[in-house]
Amino acid sequence: MSIIRYLAIGSFALLCAATPVLAQGTGSPAKDTVQNSALRVYLDCQEMGCDSDFFVTEMKWVNWMRERLDAEFHMLVTSEATGSGGRRYTAVAIGQKQYEGKADTLQYTANPNDADDTRRRGLLRIMSQLLVPYAARTPLGPRLSISFASPSGGVSVPNAAAKDKWNFWTYSISANGYANGEKRQSFMNLYNNIDANRTTEAWKIRLGGNFSYDQSSYSLSDGTEFTSLQRNYGGSALAVKSVSPHWSVGGRATGNYSDYYNTDLNAIVAPAVEWDYYPYEEFARRKFTVLYSVGLQQFRYHETTIYGKDEERRPLHTLNIGVNARQPWGSANVSLNGSQFLNELKYNNIGISGGVDVRIGRGLSFNVGGSASRVRDQVYLPRGEATDEEVIARQQALSTGYRFFGFMGLRYQFGSIFNSVVNPRFGSMGGGGGGMMITF
DSSP: OOHHHHHHHHHHHHHHHHHHHHHHOTTOTTTOHHHHTSEEEEEEEOSTTOOHHHHHHHOTTEEEBSSGGGOSEEEEEEEEEOTTSOEEEEEEEEEOGGGTTOEEEEEEEEOTTOOHHHHHHHHHHHHHHHHHHHHTTSTTGGGOOOOOOOOGGGOOOOOOOOOOTTTTEEEEEEEEEEEEEOSSEEEEEEEEEEEEEEEOSSEEEEEEEEEEEEEEEEEOTTSOEEEEEEEEEEEEEEEEEEOSSSEEEEEEEEEEEETTTTEEEEEEEEEEEEEESSOGGGTTTEEEEEEEEEEEEEEEESSOBTTSOSEEEEEEEEEEEEEEEEETTEEEEEEEEEEEETTSTTSEEEEEEEEEEEEEETTEEEEEEEEEEEEOOOTTOBSSOOOHHHHHTTOSOOOOSEEEEEEEEEEEOOSOSBOOOOOOTTGGGSSTTOSOOOOO
């Protein structure tokens, strides 16, 4: 028997022998009656800046639960981007069991250049503020203390209206690239992006430009070289005016070049109107929107199309209906969308997409999602058949009547109900897709 097999068997035996000791170890929540009576909280946070290990380490005055149904409070954290490029976090403490019917909310706004530690400490602060009133009534209450960071000089200064020399405009420029290869194949990608945004309660303005270059080269068995080249670049503009808590109006303009879609120019100018059944301020947790636009689309093609066109102009309209919810039971989203050329109604595209992630029961969750569309608007297809190499390399769009994508998954977790211990030792070698493979 190889030494690797001995090591594997020995490691497995040590793991089995250690398991009962861990369950009965000193300081276990099950043995510490005071700690066991601490407030039980389930953390539901999938946002940027959510460091669950940090929260568990810092908030030792609560018991973090692995399963939502075992908790007394469901801590639901959502976020949305701010106009400056930061994020506004909303934390909601939803009561369960004896706290059923209680729900408190606090918000925290992170600046765009804040460090990760600053973000997680901001979240820690509002989460603690939400839970302290209830934790104070538990046996751990006498061990809690409250601190206050007074303003500079100890004098309270009233909030003044914000004065912004940039007039709420933010700008972003990025340039990225990578290359890799081996003897018979190589790949290169370049991507650049520039954005200018202005967001206020009354207006949302987005201006942007992008450029991408993808090149793949292959040495084939017959000694020939095959190169696939994809270039895309363009710009876009969006302006939206807030009309009421449920209505907004605006418009968009775009212009793009694409090798894949056979277009030297694909330009759209379209005003639009949107209605949300729920107030926009609740969008992070739920929304039901209807967006309609009507405008003009201009095409100029690389190659003559299958309809004999080198360029053309078409009026079009689009409709999008979206439903999104994130609640204690999980999350769900569905989007129905359609577009149609008004001068020839037979050219249209209708699709549906969505996903559901549901906590079915104790430890059991299920997720499913996908998209499907009926395609009847490929007016940009070039005349002639694509070669086998072009099909394999996806160099150009191909004629199709439909597109689809789907996924599904099931997860079941069982064991200890507590999730209040963090042990970072040998972190790079423990589960989660890391570690090493041993073959017998």
